Amino acid sequence: MSTAPDKWRPSLGLVIFTVLTTVGVLPLVGLFFFRLYDNQLIRQTQAELIAQSRVLATIYAQEVTARLGGGLTLGAEVPPGVLPDPGDQVTPIRPALDLTANDLLRRRPDAQAAVRPAEPAYVEIGAKLTPIIRETQKVTLAGFRILDPQGVVIAGRQEVGQSLAHIEEVADALHGQYRATLRNRVPDKPPPPIYSFSRGLGVHVFSAMPVIVNNRLAGVIYTTRTPSNIFDHLYQERGKFVLAGLAVILGTIAIGLVFSRTITLPMRELIDRAAQIGRGDREAFRPLRHYGTREFAQLSHSFLGMAEQLARRSDYIATFSAHLTHELKSPLTSIKGAAELLQDSVQGKSGSLTPAEQTTFITNILSDTQRLEAMAQRLRELARAESLPQNERTELAHVIADLRSRFPENTIEANGSLDRAIGMSPEKALIVLSHLADNAMRHKAKSIRLHAVDQGTTLQLTVSNDGEPISAPNRDRIFDAFFTTRRDQGGTGMGLAIARAVMASHGGSIRLEPTDQGTAFELQFPVA
Numbered sequence: 283m284s285t286a287p288d289k290w291r292p293s294l295g296l297v298i299f300t301v302l303t304t305v306g307v308l309p310l311v312g313l314f315f316f317r318l319y320d321n322q323l324i325r326q327t328q329a330e331l332i333a334q335s336r337v338l339a340t341i342y343a344q345e346v347t348a349r350l351g352g353g354l355t356l357g358a359e360v361p362p363g364v365l366p367d368p369g370d371q372v373t374p375i376r377p378a379l380d381l382t383a384n385d386l387l388r389r390r391p392d393a394q395a396a397v398r399p400a401e402p403a404y405v406e407i408g409a410k411l412t413p414i415i416r417e418t419q420k421v422t423l424a425g426f427r428i429l430d431p432q433g434v435v436i437a438g439r440q441e442v443g444q445s446l447a448h449i450e451e452v453a454d455a456l457h458g459q460y461r462a463t464l465r466n467r468v469p470d471k472p473p474p475p476i477y478s479f480s481r482g483l484g485v486h487v488f489s490a491m492p493v494i495v496n497n498r499l500a501g502v503i504y505t506t507r508t509p510s511n512i513f514d515h516l517y518q519e520r521g522k523f524v525l526a527g528l529a530v531i532l533g534t535i536a537i538g539l540v541f542s543r544t545i546t547l548p549m550r551e552l553i554d555r556a557a558q559i560g561r562g563d564r565e566a567f568r569p570l571r572h573y574g575t576r577e578f579a580q581l582s583h584s585f586l587g588m589a590e591q592l593a594r595r596s597d598y599i600a601t602f603s604a605h606l607t608h609e610l611k612s613p614l615t616s617i618k619g620a621a622e623l624l625q626d627s628v629q630g631k632s633g634s635l636t637p638a639e640q641t642t643f644i645t646n647i648l649s650d651t652q653r654l655e656a657m658a659q660r661l662r663e664l665a666r667a668e669s670l671p672q673n674e675r676t677e678l679a680h681v682i683a684d685l686r687s688r689f690p691e692n693t694i695e696a697n698g699s700l701d702r703a704i705g706m707s708p709e710k711a712l713i714v715l716s717h718l719a720d721n722a723m724r725h726k727a728k729s730i731r732l733h734a735v736d737q738g739t740t741l742q743l744t745v746s747n748d749g750e751p752i753s754a755p756n757r758d759r760i761f762d763a764f765f766t767t768r769r770d771q772g773g774t775g776m777g778l779a780i781a782r783a784v785m786a787s788h789g790g791s792i793r794l795e796p797t798d799q800g801t802a803f804e805l806q807f808p809v810a
Contacts, residue, residue, distance in 0.1 A: 357431025357499035593697030698734035
């Protein structure tokens with residue numbers, strides 16, 4: 283018997299444990315995927331700063347325009363390629379910061395002393411916009427600084443009067459280009475441990491929006507803000523987060539219990555049951571205590587059914603072997619005894635047999651030999667009868683024609699649905715009917731009647747004869763192998779056993795019908 287290659291294979295318990303561990307760890311692994319949201323949160327913050335800066339830039343531009351007649355000096359002229367097309371109705375600035383593309387810069391440089399102070403007109407504008415900036419900052423939490431055309435802070439909470447022109451994003455804005463950057467930040471207090479999952483929590487978004495009046499630079503709206511984050515909310519709601527973790531653990535345990543009850547326990551019980559059957563325990567054929575799933579129920583039913591069938595087969599083989607040994611013992615003993623007596627006679631020993639006695643012993647040897655040959659033929663027929671069918675089909679009309687030619691001395695009448703195809707080869711169907719006809723002829727039957735009735739999935743054939751009836755004590759034993767009432771006439775007792783084996787191997791059946799005269803059998807053939 284071939285066996286599976288000897289290599290390591292995970293047990294079902296290990297597979298289930300791995301699955302449950304994966305299910306339990308998935309929520310924790312999901313925290314790492316929050317980093318993907320950092321970029322979106324940063325761009326959302328940049329979009330908010332763009333909108334707020336644009337509003338302040340418009341107000342600032344109106345204040346500058348109102349003071350141009352008073353000698354207010356604008357900054358450098360903006361290059362033509364930087365200005366938007368005058369024909370465009372909308373000129374959106376789309377957020378483009380990308381945390382994953384190494385856009386993160388060092389911490390923002392400190393402000394420097396201004397080369398020259400801001401003009402009084404710009405200082406006046408800054409003072410006028412300061413209340414607006416502070417009220418806006420209360421709601422948006424963003425930091426605002428308004429710079430004059432030279433990069434000097436004219437409004438903001440800090441750094442008023444100092445220069446920010448040396449900062450990269452401010453320098454670009456002073457040339458008329460919008461610029462936003464990500465910079466590392468130093469938090470005011472240590473962040474919670476959960477913040478280590480996110481890079482976006484340790485950065486500031488800086489936005490430098492140029493203010494252009496009459497194609498010349500009038501100033502810069504410089505804003506900054508820390509991006510929003512989900513971990514702040516998680517930390518604040520850490521109690522609920524712990525409850526959610528417990529819910530995941532309890533859910534994992536529940537899944538494990540379901541797996542254990544529906545898969546592991548039924549499988550272990552089936553394995554134990556197979557081991558009991560292997561040890562010959564006939565009590566192991568009882569149903570399992572718990573099947574778990576439909577598939578395990580089907581598997582266990584199929585396995586236990588197969589094992590029970592093999593056990594019955596084993597019992598049948600043991601019983602059959604015992605009967606066969608008993609049946610072979612008598613003729614072999616007779617042949618051996620007669621041969622020994624004949625041998626003594628040939629060697630001229632005392633008490634030599636007479637010619638008549640020698641003839642009698644030779645006749646007995648030949649008779650027993652013929653019985654052994656008949657028994658061997660019946661055993662070959664039984665082996666063929668128990669072989670599995672292979673897409674066999676035939677019609678009873680053809681089989682009955684062969685039956686009539688094999689038993690020409692008997693009258694064989696047939697009627698009914700004889701043209702309906704049955705799932706059996708013509709040779710095996712002829713074996714069944716021949717044994718029935720042979721038994722009828724040996725019990726002095728003169729006629730045999732066959733009547734076929736189509737019952738849809740089966741074809742019922744009643745075979746009756748006018749021979750000697752079967753006695754009541756023998757009716758329950760006629761299908762037993764080696765049971766015969768004609769042993770002295772050469773009967774082997776295998777005919778009806780072979781007929782029943784043929785019918786059973788093809789999904790059919792045969793049984794003795796009660797009748798007052800003669801003998802009748804009912805056969806159920808499967809329809810092809």
